[in-house]
Amino acid sequence: MQRRHRRAHTAIWTGLAVALPLLLAIIFASAPKLPADAPAIRLDGKAAGGGQP
Amino acid sequence: MSVSYKPVIWNRTKMIYDGVLLAVIATYILIFLKAGPLLSPALRDVDLPTQRMRAFGSLALLMLTIVLAIGPLARIDTRFVPLLYNRRHFGVMTFIVAATHAYYVLGWYFSYSPTPQLTALFTSNTSFTSVAGFPFELFGVFALVILAILAVTSHDFWLSFLTPPLWKAIHMSVYFAYAAIILHVALGALLDRHDLALGLLLVGGLALLSTLHLIAGHREVGADAAASARAPEEPWIVVGDLSEIAEGRAIIGASPGGERIAVFRSKGGLSAVSNVCSHQNGPVGEGKVVLGFITCPWHGYQYRPEDGCSPPPFRERIRKYRVRLQGSAVLVDPEPLPLGTKLDPVPIPAELLPSASNKEGIA
Numbered sequence: 001m002q003r004r005h006r007r008a009h010t011a012i013w014t015g016l017a018v019a020l021p022l023l024l025a026i027i028f029a030s031a032p033k034l035p036a037d038a039p040a041i042r043l044d045g046k047a048a049g050g051g052q053p
Numbered sequence: 054m055s056v057s058y059k060p061v062i063w064n065r066t067k068m069i070y071d072g073v074l075l076a077v078i079a080t081y082i083l084i085f086l087k088a089g090p091l092l093s094p095a096l097r098d099v100d101l102p103t104q105r106m107r108a109f110g111s112l113a114l115l116m117l118t119i120v121l122a123i124g125p126l127a128r129i130d131t132r133f134v135p136l137l138y139n140r141r142h143f144g145v146m147t148f149i150v151a152a153t154h155a156y157y158v159l160g161w162y163f164s165y166s167p168t169p170q171l172t173a174l175f176t177s178n179t180s181f182t183s184v185a186g187f188p189f190e191l192f193g194v195f196a197l198v199i200l201a202i203l204a205v206t207s208h209d210f211w212l213s214f215l216t217p218p219l220w221k222a223i224h225m226s227v228y229f230a231y232a233a234i235i236l237h238v239a240l241g242a243l244l245d246r247h248d249l250a251l252g253l254l255l256v257g258g259l260a261l262l263s264t265l266h267l268i269a270g271h272r273e274v275g276a277d278a279a280a281s282a283r284a285p286e287e288p289w290i291v292v293g294d295l296s297e298i299a300e301g302r303a304i305i306g307a308s309p310g311g312e313r314i315a316v317f318r319s320k321g322g323l324s325a326v327s328n329v330c331s332h333q334n335g336p337v338g339e340g341k342v343v344l345g346f347i348t349c350p351w352h353g354y355q356y357r358p359e360d361g362c363s364p365p366p367f368r369e370r371i372r373k374y375r376v377r378l379q380g381s382a383v384l385v386d387p388e389p390l391p392l393g394t395k396l397d398p399v400p401i402p403a404e405l406l407p408s409a410s411n412k413e414g415i416a
Contacts, residue, residue: 005221005225005334006270006273006274007274008222009266009270010266010267010270010271010273010274012225013228013262013266013267013270014267016228016231016232016263017263017267019232020235020259020263021259023235023236023239024235024256024259027184027185027236027239028239028243028244030184030185031185032185
């Protein structure tokens with residue numbers, strides 16, 4: 001590999017290794033949560049697993 | 054390597070590689086569809102089209118993770134180098150699997166849309182201000198477009214037409230495709246259902262790839278920083294000792310602030326060439342001399358030791374460097390010679406031959 005290519009490669013992976021876990025944490029933290037008093041039977045398909053693939 | 058461009062230059066190794074790959078793909082899909090509902094709660098009570106989408110989607114993620122792991126693995130341990138040989142076919146198959154996933158998604162969710170399927174895909178979710186509700190489909194489309202470009206330009210014709218530096222730069226966009234797929238899966242499948250296996254594949258794969266790439270990168274930076282020592286006489290640098298070079302192999306030196314240089318020993322002579330293969334920047338110096346030609350370990354591209362040119366009718370060339378011996382120390386002039394310069398190998402004095410030939414293995 002050429003030196004410039006190697007440096008670009010290292011910079012990209014350093015960025016991904018930092019940014020992607022952060023983004024994943026933000027995504028999962030912002031996921032809507034059911035309220036404590038939510039009914040056991042739901043009509044939005046969550047219980048039946050009928051959501052997006 | 055070939056003189057004329059053919060769609061695929063098949064040989065036995067490539068056929069075995071592709072055959073194994075296809076068998077594994079078919080096995081994964083079958084296991085996912087048949088045994089998946091028994092093993093994972095996320096796949097129970099799900100109709101077949103949805104199962105197909107999930108099978109091809111998760112397989113595309115797995116395949117891309119493996120494709121991206123091959124490079125650093127080969128840098129860390131040479132036993133993984135054979136996987137590099139046909140990595141482009143692996144990448145093209147990854148695109149086909151990802152495109153199959155997209156085809157099933159479009160056919161299932163947008164079949165009865167009053168607008169065209171692609172229009173519906175881009176307009177059905179416009180929650181751009183929401184984090185968790187962000188249209189994850191866009192990340193999938195972005196990644197698929199990149200994978201398509203990479204698959205189309207994977208042929209050596211494009212490598213030659215675009216030149217290796219530009220081709221390499223374009224193909225590094227695969228990392229951004231991977232990042233988009235991570236977000237696509239996290240915002241889509243993982244937020245929608247709690248699929249432990251998919252979560253492990255996503256997070257584990259990301260951790261594995263980040264670790265492998267950073268380890269491999271750290272080693273390369275270390276090797277760059279450890280430039281070869283300067284000899285007392287300008288402009289020579291000391292690459293190593295003759296006893297470190299096994300017959301048909303090379304030692305690799307680093308010019309100050311420049312590229313790496315490989316010094317091969319073959320048939321009682323020393324030849325210094327660039328360590329960068331003109332094909333895909335492979336590490337020529339980690340290869341060996343086969344039938345008198347310096348052979349790159351990645352794809353078998355060959356160069357004559359005396360002038361760095363591929364044998365006719367091939368036209369690839371790598372730079373040559375001046376080399377000389379001072380006692381048993383191997384000295385190289387770090388200034389490359391013009392492409393195609395003929396420079397006969399430096400003969401190794403007879404008194405140095407026995408000690409040098411005792412050493413076995415890769416220097």
